[in-house]
Amino acid sequence: MTDLATFIRGIPKAELHLHIEGSLEPEQMFALSRRNKVDIPFKSVEEVRAAYAFSNLQDFLDIYYQGANVLQTEEDFRDLALAYFSRLHADRGRHAEIFFDPETHTDRGLPFSVSIDGLLAGMKEAEASFGITSKLIMCFLRHLDETSSLQTLKAAEPYLDHIAGVGLDSSEKGHPPSKFARVFKAAKERGLKICAHAGEEGPPEYVHEALDILHVDRIDHGNRALEDAALTQRLVKEGMTLTVCPLSNLKLCVVMDLKDHPMKRMLQLGLKATCNSDDPAYFGGYLADNYIRTAEAVGLARDDIITLAKNSFTGSFLDPASVAKHVAAIDAYVEAN
Numbered sequence: 095m096t097d098l099a100t101f102i103r104g105i106p107k108a109e110l111h112l113h114i115e116g117s118l119e120p121e122q123m124f125a126l127s128r129r130n131k132v133d134i135p136f137k138s139v140e141e142v143r144a145a146y147a148f149s150n151l152q153d154f155l156d157i158y159y160q161g162a163n164v165l166q167t168e169e170d171f172r173d174l175a176l177a178y179f180s181r182l183h184a185d186r187g188r189h190a191e192i193f194f195d196p197e198t199h200t201d202r203g204l205p206f207s208v209s210i211d212g213l214l215a216g217m218k219e220a221e222a223s224f225g226i227t228s229k230l231i232m233c234f235l236r237h238l239d240e241t242s243s244l245q246t247l248k249a250a251e252p253y254l255d256h257i258a259g260v261g262l263d264s265s266e267k268g269h270p271p272s273k274f275a276r277v278f279k280a281a282k283e284r285g286l287k288i289c290a291h292a293g294e295e296g297p298p299e300y301v302h303e304a305l306d307i308l309h310v311d312r313i314d315h316g317n318r319a320l321e322d323a324a325l326t327q328r329l330v331k332e333g334m335t336l337t338v339c340p341l342s343n344l345k346l347c348v349v350m351d352l353k354d355h356p357m358k359r360m361l362q363l364g365l366k367a368t369c370n371s372d373d374p375a376y377f378g379g380y381l382a383d384n385y386i387r388t389a390e391a392v393g394l395a396r397d398d399i400i401t402l403a404k405n406s407f408t409g410s411f412l413d414p415a416s417v418a419k420h421v422a423a424i425d426a427y428v429e430a431n
């Protein structure tokens with residue numbers, strides 16, 4: 095039988111929590127800063143990496159929004175997406191549902207079409223080159239007001255056939271899901287799937303609001319739901335997918351040591367957890383690294399890995415036939431390894 099890390103690398107998997115702007119590696123940041131003649135406040139790749147020491151979510155977001163300034167053209171967004179998909183391919187990723195933050199780009203003067211057209215081009219090329227399928231999830235920045243999110247939904251109107259869902263990200267504390275009730279209602283009426291970051295830094299109450307007010311299809315993170323036993327039971331009962339991001343949780347001090355990560359506990363409780371990379375260029379690991387380092391730290395067994403990989407497809411927004419095909423591929427892989 096193969097060792098666990100090799101088994102993890104090879105198992106077919108999907109990524110359900112990935113901010114494409116968070117896959118901007120320092121090398122690519124420098125290349126784009128030169129290509130677009132946009133200044134960045136760093137002299138070297140080493141200096142950038144040294145700046146990636148965060149105490150909390152806001153520390154990270156400040157540097158992450160600054161990094162995004164180098165993205166200027168459709169080609170930049172296409173290149174960004176392709177660089178991510180080639181990493182995902184190396185990790186045996188077969189499908190990804192990627193977040194993007196249009197307001198980060200429209201607020202600095204880029205038309206809405208620049209980011210989305212570039213990303214869609216990269217996604218199409220990744221399917222042709224690697225056979226990786228993908229879907230796009232448009233996130234609203236929760237530190238901005240609701241008017242901005244409503245304008246963003248309006249700008250997305252011509253693209254709705256190419257957008258699978260909407261999400262809610264950025265600074266969680268002080269920006270509860272209820273602040274965005276109207277825009278999420280409008281998104282749902284347009285047939286979009288609903289995701290929201292909740293319970294990363296914010297209290298269990300925000301997870302309740304995501305369920306009861308936004309009517310989410312998935313909770314992004316959800317760690318702090320574990321503080322509320324009744325809420326945890328509800329998430330189990332409803333089979334709610336949680337897109338958990340262990341290395342992100344470590345880097346943003348949601349856990350102080352990976353050994354304290356709740357992934358194993360989540361699985362033992364029967365929660366439908368998945369394993370994801372969030373912002374891999376900033377947090378030190380892509381998809382397979384998140385599985386491997388978490389498995390080592392909290393003692394995930396082979397069966398846990400199989401559960402996580404299956405959850406990544408059954409928790410996706412793929413159609414049932416595609417889900418069944420991927421789950422069968424996992425069963426065949428497990429049989430052979």
Ligand code: ADE
Binds near residue numbers: 116291
């Ligand atoms: N934007 C990018 N990564 C994020 C995270 N982990 N939480 C909230 N907003 C984000």
Ligand code: ZN
Binds near residue numbers: 263314372
């Ligand atoms: Zn996230």
